[in-house]
Amino acid sequence: MKKLTVISGKGGTGKTTVTANLAALADNLILADCDVDAPNMHLLMKPEVIEAEVFKGAKVAVKDQLKCIECGLCRELCNFKAITSDFKVDEIRCEGCGLCVAKCPSDALKLELEETGDLYYSQTKFAPMVHAKLKIGAENSGKLVSQVKEKAESLAQQQEKELLLIDGSPGIGCPVIASINGVDSVLVVTEPTKSGLADLKRVLKTVKYFNLPAVVAINKYDLNQEISLEIESFCRQIQVKIVGKLPFSKVIVEAMQQGELVVESAPESKVAAALKELWQELSYELRIKS
Amino acid sequence: MKITVLSGKGGTGKTTVATNLALSLTNVQFLDADVEEPNSYIFIRPDFGEEYQQVLRKVPIIDQNKCRACRSCVDFCEYNALVLLGEEVLIIKEMCHSCGGCKYICPKEAIREEDKEVGKIRVDKSVAGMEFWQGELNIGEASAVPVIEALNQKVSEDKTVIIDAPPGTTCPTIAAISDANYCILVTEPTPFGLHDLKMAVEVVKELGKPCGIIINRSEEDADKLIEDYASNEGISILTKIPFKREIASLYSQGTPFVEEMPEWKENFQEVFTKIKQVVG
Amino acid sequence: MKVAVTASNNTDLNVKIDLKFGRAPYFVIIDFDNDKVNFIDNSAKGATGGAGIQAAQTIVDQGVEGLITGNVGPKAFNVLSKANIKVYSAKEETIKEVLSKYKNNDLKEVAAPTNNGHAGM
Incomplete structure (x- = not known):
């Protein structure tokens, strides 16, 4: 089984749309949406949930009001200002360090694992899919990403899938790192804008740091030819292959507005042809049949 | 007056709105609180010099x-x-x-x-008619919150403060909203845009902040998706930025579109007037 | 002398090693001096953050000289190397197979972390 993660550095470059279209083109695969902070793939894949589990990703202090003597020690000690003036725990501010628990003279506080999200295993038209949703304001998305990825990996092995296709998180922080850890290849979807290029450089540095093979696809490449050329020469310089160039196209946006995939709704369009070429290149890179 | 510009998802045009709005108003203090990927400097072009403050x-x-x-x-x-x-x-x-x-x-x-x-704060006290502050998180640091809180300390009460918030709905975004008088939610008329807008609305409502929506990459037929949701929720749509190749192309080269399309300055001034009416 | 191996189950030495370190379900501690085999639970398995470091603390406390596993992140590796514990990388095989390779010096000692972890957050 081969593992491919699609990332972008910057948001809004078309990462999820590209991933979903690749899923429609590939055979015998399983999908994982590791963009758990703002998961979007389900909007295009329309999954039917088969199995759901609760994710407990963080600890939080919980108080027994009956035992509390309102001495205020917890409020004084807390570095996160998570104890309110009426001695309640502010769950959004609490980082679960346990100092109040350890120091409370009346044993009124304890640390508990908090439900911070949900994990789903679903079926879609194209492939089975593992996805998740983090609660608003919840932290520790890196751990949830790891769980989504692990669950998808074990299902892929059980079901003898050829490909695990992962929609990664934006940015360069922990969730992204969790989503690329140990994969066979990383596809970076970028766009020819100044901020796109700046973020591409940062994210490729991260991928390189992990010794992972990276390839790049330029979305909307004809939006700014000059920056596209700059991206190409930058990639050549650091020996990263460009595996696809997708044109700026309203067709792809229109398909998305309808919740459809362009390779299905407009298979004859230029952008659909470019997506098919991209998939051929990728399957060659991954040594799987296209 | 403190206005935070946010979006549930990255890449919807949050920085476009924040920078172009700032360039359309007077007596502005700009805080780039998207400290993991601060990008507003590309459009405002500040000169920070060598100095910075450590967080x-x-x-x-x-x-x-x-x-x-x-x-x-x-x-x-x-x-x-x-x-x-x-x-x-x-x-x-x-x-x-x-x-x-x-x-x-x-x-x-x-x-x-x-x-x-954990990070750095830089400032250019006078660039493009505004005071421009930028927070940066050091690579390898996990939490952006201390850097954003340090930026919040820099707020001038007698200026119109515009804060470019980090995308998403986690603690860093909340830190960038916590002092705001008003939140502008930037979205696009796609199922992705709507989905992430709902998440942003949930956060803003939980914090009890008044808010309005700006639709970016607006298209007549598609906008209904957002408009229906907004009217159900009782949130006003402040303005719409059309889906035009010209705007996308100006963005790509780092040019704020109000510079090339000055009629848009008035549009943003009207947005500000609407906000003032709500906040009082 | 003792070595630790990450284990996918705790029944016997015919179970496969677990390629994860921090979040492996079990460790098996093998004492070559008296051929004692001891399975222990990995308390770091469900840690909300820093599982690799917490697992490294468990391994250090067992007083072993070597650890056989799949992948170790940089922070855990740093802890293990400061405690003079050698790390050997292995593929997905049974613990029995891995131990015989270890005895024949057929396992590769890892000189640097095998992956770069994910900051544990």
């Missing part, structure tokens, strides 16, 4: 002469930032959340705290 947090150091290797601190630390190797406690600073707990737990008073840099 610090506390991490423990151990006085090995006083430490009796009792392991209390190691067992206490919820973040696994402390390890006992034989007789010595090792501190893994990247894991430390600066709760200060180990210092209080140590029975031998062997733990003190020292400062560690």
Whole structure:
């Protein structure tokens, strides 16, 4: 089984749309949406949930009001200002360090694992899919990403899938790192804008740091030819292959507005042809049949 | 007046709105609080010079002469930032959340705290008619919140403050909203845009902030998706930025579109007037 | 002398090793001096952060000289190397197979972390 993660550095470059279209083109695969902070793939894949589990990703202090003597020690000690003036725990501010628990003279506080999200295993038209949703304001998305990825990996092995296709998180922080850890290849979807290029450089540095093979696809490449050329020469310089160039196209946006995939709704369009070429290149890179 | 510009998802045009709005108004203080990927400087082009202010947090150091290797601190630390190797406690600073707990737990008073840099704040006091501040998170640091809180300290009450918030709905975004009088939610008319807008609305409502929507990449037929949702929720749509190749192309080269399309300045001034009517 | 191996189950030495370190379900501690085999639970398995470091602390406390596993991140590796514990990388095989390779010096000692972890957050 081969593992491919699609990332972008910057948001809004078309990462999820590209991933979903690749899923429609590939055979015998399983999908994982590791963009758990703002998961979007389900909007295009329309999954039917088969199995759901609760994710407990963080600890939080919980108080027994009956035992509390309102001495205020917890409020004084807390570095996160998570104890309110009426001695309640502010769950959004609490980082679960346990100092109040350890120091409370009346044993009124304890640390508990908090439900911070949900994990789903679903079926879609194209492939089975593992996805998740983090609660608003919840932290520790890196751990949830790891769980989504692990669950998808074990299902892929059980079901003898050829490909695990992962929609990664934006940015360069922990969730992204969790989503690329140990994969066979990383596809970076970028766009020819100044901020796109700046973020591409940062994210490729991260991928390189992990010794992972990276390839790049330029979305909307004809939006700014000059920056596209700059991206190409930058990639050549650091020996990263460009595996696809997708044109700026309203067709792809229109398909998305309808919740459809362009390779299905407009298979004859230029952008659909470019997506098919991209998939051929990728399957060659991954040594799987296209 | 403090206005935070946010979006549930990255890439919807949050920075486009924040920078173009700032360039259309007078007496502006701009705070780029998207400290993981600060990009507003590309459009405003500040000159920060060499100087910056450090943002610090506390991490423990151990006085090995006083430490009796009792392991209390190691067992206490919820973040696994402390390890006992034989007789010595090792501190893994990247894991430390600066709760200060180990210092209080140590029975031998062997733990003190020292400062560690988490990020930087830079300023150009006068660029493009505004005061421009930027926060940056150091690579390898996990939490952007201290940097954003340090930026919040810089707010001038007598200016119109525009804050470019980090995308998403987690703690850093909340930190960038917490002092705002008004939130502008930027979205696009796609199922992705709507989905992420709903998440942003949930956060803003939870914090009890008045808000309005700006639709970016607006298209007549598609906008209904957002408009229906907005009217159901009773949120007003402040303006719409059309889906035009010209605007996308100006963005790509780092040019704020109000510079090339000055009629848009009036449009943003009207947005500001609407906001003032709500906030009072 | 003792070595630790990450284990996918705790029944016997015919179970496969677990390629994860921090979040492996079990460790098996093998004492070559008296051929004692001891399975222990990995308390770091469900840690909200820093599982690798917490697991490294468990391994250090067992007083072993070597650890056989799949992948170790940088922070855990740093802890293990400071405690003079050698790390050997292995593929997905049974613990029995891995131990015989270890005895024949057929396992590769890892000189640097095998992956770069994910900051544990």
